[in-house]
Structures are given as C-alpha cells and as structure tokens.
Amino acid sequence: MNRMFHVPLSPFCRKVRLVMAEKRIELELIEERYWEQDPDFMRRNPAGKVPVLRMDGRVMSESQAICEYLEETVPNPPLLPANAAERFEVRRLVFWFDDKFHAEVTSKLLYERVNKKLMGRGYPDSKNVKAGAQSIKYHLDYLGWLLDQRRWLAGDVMTLADFAAAAHLSCLDYISDVDWNRNATVKDWYAKIKSRPAFRGLLADQVPGFPPPPHYADLDF
Amino acid sequence: MNRMFHVPLSPFCRKVRLVMAEKRIELELIEERYWEQDPDFMRRNPAGKVPVLRMDGRVMSESQAICEYLEETVPNPPLLPANAAERFEVRRLVFWFDDKFHAEVTSKLLYERVNKKLMGRGYPDSKNVKAGAQSIKYHLDYLGWLLDQRRWLAGDVMTLADFAAAAHLSCLDYISDVDWNRNATVKDWYAKIKSRPAFRGLLADQVPGFPPPPHYADLDF
Numbered sequence: 149m150n151r152m153f154h155v156p157l158s159p160f161c162r163k164v165r166l167v168m169a170e171k172r173i174e175l176e177l178i179e180e181r182y183w184e185q186d187p188d189f190m191r192r193n194p195a196g197k198v199p200v201l202r203m204d205g206r207v208m209s210e211s212q213a214i215c216e217y218l219e220e221t222v223p224n225p226p227l228l229p230a231n232a233a234e235r236f237e238v239r240r241l242v243f244w245f246d247d248k249f250h251a252e253v254t255s256k257l258l259y260e261r262v263n264k265k266l267m268g269r270g271y272p273d274s275k276n277v278k279a280g281a282q283s284i285k286y287h288l289d290y291l292g293w294l295l296d297q298r299r300w301l302a303g304d305v306m307t308l309a310d311f312a313a314a315a316h317l318s319c320l321d322y323i324s325d326v327d328w329n330r331n332a333t334v335k336d337w338y339a340k341i342k343s344r345p346a347f348r349g350l351l352a353d354q355v356p357g358f359p360p361p362p363h364y365a366d367l368d369f
Numbered sequence: 370m371n372r373m374f375h376v377p378l379s380p381f382c383r384k385v386r387l388v389m390a391e392k393r394i395e396l397e398l399i400e401e402r403y404w405e406q407d408p409d410f411m412r413r414n415p416a417g418k419v420p421v422l423r424m425d426g427r428v429m430s431e432s433q434a435i436c437e438y439l440e441e442t443v444p445n446p447p448l449l450p451a452n453a454a455e456r457f458e459v460r461r462l463v464f465w466f467d468d469k470f471h472a473e474v475t476s477k478l479l480y481e482r483v484n485k486k487l488m489g490r491g492y493p494d495s496k497n498v499k500a501g502a503q504s505i506k507y508h509l510d511y512l513g514w515l516l517d518q519r520r521w522l523a524g525d526v527m528t529l530a531d532f533a534a535a536a537h538l539s540c541l542d543y544i545s546d547v548d549w550n551r552n553a554t555v556k557d558w559y560a561k562i563k564s565r566p567a568f569r570g571l572l573a574d575q576v577p578g579f580p581p582p583p584h585y586a587d588l589d590f
Contacts, residue, residue, distance in 0.1 A: 194511065195469055206454065210468075212433075213460035220453040232441040233427065239434035247431075248416055290415065 153180035153189065153200040156353040157262055157322060159254055160211035160246065161199040162315035167215050167308065169346035171222045173203075177349075183267045212242060215308055227308045238302040241294075241309035245316050249287055254316050256280025257325045262358055284320070285330065292331035306341070314341045318350055324361045328369065343367050374401035374410065374421040377574040378483055378543060380475055381432035381467065382420040383536035388436050388529065390567035392443045394424075398570075404488045433463060436529055448529045459523040462515075462530035466537050470508055475537050477501025478546045483579055505541070506551065513552035527562070535562045539571055545582045549590065564588050 150168075154161035154177055168175045180189055182198045193200045193209040201208045204221070208214050219228050228235050257280035260272035291313065294301055302309040317338060320326050328335045341347065351365040363369040371389075375382035375398055389396045401410055403419050414421045414430040422429045425442070429435050440449050449456050478501035481493035512534065515522055523530040538559060541547050549556045562568065572586040584590040 195465060204454070206457075208457060208461070210461045210464040213457050213464055216460055217453055217457040220456065232438055233425070235441065236427075236429060236434050236438040239437055240429070240431045243431040243434055244416060 149176050150174060150201065150203040151176045151178060152202070153178050153182075153192070154198050155179060155182070156355055157258060157319045158198055159250065159258075159312075159315040159319050160197075162318060162350055163246075163308075163312050164199050164201065164211050164214050164218075165349055166311040166315060166346050167218050167227060169349060170225060170227065170311070170344070171218060173218070173222055181266075212246065215242075219308070227306075227311070229303065229305065229307065234303055238307045238309045241302050242312040245309075245312040249313075249316055252283040253280050253287060254319065256283065258319050258323060261323055261325075262355070265357070266355075281325070284325065285327075288327070288330050288334055291334045291337070295333045295337050300337070310337075310341055314338065314347075318342075318347075322353070322355075322360045322364055323358065324363075339367070339369070342369075370397050371395060371422065371424040372397045372399060373423070374399050374403075374413070375419050376400060376403070377576055378479060378540045378579075379419055380471065380479075380533075380536040380540050381418075383539060383571055384467075384529075384533050385420050385422065385432050385435050385439075386570055387532040387536060387567050388439050388448060390570060391446060391448065391532070391565070392439060394439070394443055402487075433467065436463075440529070448527075448532065450524065450526065450528065455524055459528045459530045462523050463533040466530075466533040470534075470537055473504040474501050474508060475540065477504065479540050479544060482544055482546075483576070486578070487576075502546070505546065506548075509548070509551050509555055512555045512558070516554045516558050521558070531558075531562055535559065535568075539563075539568075543574070543576075543581045543585055544579065545584075560588070560590070563590075 150173060152161070152164065152175055154165070156179070165175070180198055180200070182189060182196060185196055190196055192207050195209050197209065199209070199211055199214065201214055208217065228238055256276045260276050260280070264270055264272060291301070298304065300306045300310050301313055317326055328338070354360070371394060373382070373385065373396055377400070386396070401419055401421070403410060403417060406417055411417055413428050416430055418430065420430070420432055420435065422435055429438065440447070449459055477497045481497050481501070485491055485493060512522070519525060521527045521531050522534055538547055549559070575581070
C-alpha cells in the first residue's frame with residue numbers, strides 16, 4: 149500500500165493528495181509532526197519536510213518531483229497537456245503558487261496563524277498577517293485575470309496548476325482567509341474544483357484546536 | 370535571437386544559462402536590475418524575478434519550468450534520464466538546491482554579502498552569514514555522500530541536478546564561500562563540471578564592486 153507522511157494543512161501535501169486521488173491511486177495517510185525531527189522520519193527524508201511518499205519501493209520527497217513522477221507512471225487522467233508550450237504554462241503556475249504565493253501569502257497567514265501554534269513557536273506576527281492579507285488580494289485578482297481568458301488556470305483543461313492553486317487556497321479557506329466575494333470568476337473556478345471527488349479527503353480534514361468554518365466543506369459556499 | 374534578462378550571480382539564471390549552453394542554444398544576455406521593478410520588465414514577468422527568457426515567440430519565467438521546456442523542445446544532449454525513477458531523483462535534487470540549499474545557504478551568504486549591497490539594502494546580517502557558513506558544510510557533506518555512490522549527483526550521467534547544484538555553488542565560489550578542501554570527491558565533481566564548455570560564460574562574469582578571487586575562473590583550483 150502506498151503511504152504518505154503528511155500534515156493536513158500543508159499545501160504541498162494537499163497537491164500530491166489531489167493528484168493521487170484524481171488518478172485513483174490508493175494512499176494511506178500518516179500524520180507526521182515533521183518539525184519535531186524524529187530520527188526515523190529524518191532517515192526517510194533528510195530534507196526534513198513533508199510530504200514523504202512511500203511508493204513503488206521508493207521513499208520520495210519534494211512534492212513537485214513526486215507529481216511529475218506520478219504523471220509519468222500513472223498517465224491517466226493526464227494533468228499535464230501534451231504540448232511543450234502548454235506544459236510550460238502549467239509548470240510556471242505551479243511554481244507561481246509553490247514559490248511566490250507560498251512566500252507572500254501561505255507562509256504569512258497559515259504559518260503564522262496555525263503552524264506557529266502547533267509547533268509551539270509563539271503567537272502570530274501581526275505585521276506578517278497584515279502583509280499576507282494584503283497580498284492575497286493581488287493573487288486573487290491575478291487568478292481572476294487568468295480565468296477571464298481560460299476555463300482553467302493554465303488553459304482549457306484542468307491541470308496540475310489548478311491543483312497547486314487549490315491546495316494553497318483550500319488551506320487558507322480552512323482558516324477563513326479567502327474572500328470569495330472578491331471575484332466571482334475565481335469563486336466559480338474554486339466551486340468546480342472543490343466539487344471533484346478528489347477533493348473529498350481535503351474537505352474532511354480536521355486539525356485539533358482549529359475547527360474549520362461551516363463553509364469550508366460546503367460545496368455551495 | 371533568444372534573449373534572457375538575468376543577473377550574473379543568480380543561481381536560477383545560471384542554471385538556465387548552463388542548460389542552454391550545454392544544448393548549444395544561442396542566447397543573448399541582458400542584465401536586469403529586477404529589484405528596481407521597471408514597469409517594462411514587470412509587464413514581461415509579473416512575478417518580478419529573473420530569469421525571464423524570450424524564445425520561440427514566448428516570454429517565459431520560472432527557471433525550472435524553463436528548463437523542462439528546453440529539455441522537451443531541444444532534447445539533445447538529454448539532461449533528464451529516460452526512466453521515471455531516475456527522472457524523479459534528478460528533480461528531487463534540483464528542488465533540494467533551488468529550495469533547501471537556496472534558503473539555508475545561498476540566501477544567507479550570497480544575498481547578504483552581495484545582493485543587499487547591490488540593491489542598496491544595507492549591510493550583511495552577521496547572524497545570517499554565520500548560519501549560512503555553518504549550513505554549507507552539511508550540504509557539502511551531503512553532496513560528498515551522494516558522490517561516493519554515483520559518478521554524477523543523480524546517477525551515472527550528468528543531469529540537470531548537477532547544473533542546479535553547480536549554479537548555486539559557482540555563485541558562492543565567486544565570493545570565496547566554498548571550502549573546496551572539505552571533501553575531495555566534491556571538489557573533483559566540481560572540477561569536472563567547471564571544465565565543460567557550457568561553464569565558460571559563468572567563469573567570465575564580472576560584478577562591479579565584487580571582483581572574483583583568482584581561483585574562481587581557474588580550472589585547476
């Protein structure tokens with residue numbers, strides 16, 4: 149059985165969970181408090197991060213390397229288009245979310261409000277929270293701008309770019325940090341992806357001490 | 370003519386330059402002081418970062434998305450193996466350097482010592498410099514451990530993983546922050562990659578105010 153060490157509100161773990169569920173690859177999830185740097189866990193992944201996936205006799209880390217591997221070994225349904233230019237656009241957006249959005253929004257809101265407390269590292273820094281709350285507006289506008297020209301984020305079909313974006317946004321939605329009224333097109337896109345069967349596992353997540361708001365799991369939010 | 374907006378001591382730009390030179394793709398380089406956020410530049414790349422590559426009628430950003438595109442459109446010589454598990458290992462190591470090494474070493478040494486001054490953002494933070502100088506030791510040990518089992522970082526052939534690692538290390542070598550005496554195997558590996566024709570452009574780089582040490586461009590360092 150494939151097994152993944154994860155935390156529920158990690159956008160990188162969620163991206164891999166979405167890809168695996170969409171490709172109907174069975175997966176057992178094990179929560180790993182990676183910040184405690186358990187020696188067994190560190191042996192599995194010297195980078196000391198989640199996700200760590202045990203699959204095909206291998207122990208794999210780095211979410212994007214894992215997603216590319218899954219795409220190559222379980223090609224159906226495809227989450228990367230066939231054409232090189234379109235594949236470029238998918239990967240560009242994945243990095244946009246995993247790098248830029250992560251630095252400007254996820255780390256400033258989710259990590260301040262949730263991870264710090266879980267890790268016993270004190271209280272949210274209000275300067276960071278304020279900066280994150282400001283930045284997410286521009287990112288939602290950018291998503292809206294992309295979606296005014298395309299059905300899905302990277303083009304006319306759903307791809308890994310949509311899953312990367314939804315992985316981050318779903319974590320922030322869990323702590324009510326996404327203003328879905330800002331842009332109707334972005335809300336429609338999220339409603340579409342949220343209603344996919346692959347999303348169910350994410351919507352059932354519960355983090356002790358941080359109950360999700362009622363709209364989080366509601367498909368008609 | 371393909372054109373790339375870059376800065377000489379960016380490991381992400383250097384990775385793309387190495388890949389393009391190795392694949393013998395002609396490239397004109399234009400220095401871009403991206404931190405000044407020139408409106409023309411921001412229009413080309415809303416992420417506000419380098420590298421930005423103009424090629425095949427497209428304007429592309431995100432170094433790893435660019436490298437994958439180059440690999441798909443100019444497959445020779447290949448910088449990713451054919452097998453999915455080996456490709457996974459290459460990508461894992463690329464992310465190791467572009468994410469973990471970048472955060473723990475490059476940003477703490479190069480960005481503190483060079484970028485801050487170039488950008489007019491004050492003096493190096495000695496706490497960061499000290500942390501970076503400590504971290505690079507562990508990373509060199511990790512490289513040595515990999516190279517004890519393999520000819521190149523990800524396996525028996527040279528790949529994108531070697532270029533990603535060499536891109537970071539060459540920037541740090543420019544400011545004499547790599548102790549090549551720490552591990553003879555790592556030094557041999559770097560000597561091999563440094564002597565490739567693709568490396569020549571990097572070795573000729575000059576940053577005003579920061580002359581490189583004599584050993585930087587010396588193949589017999």
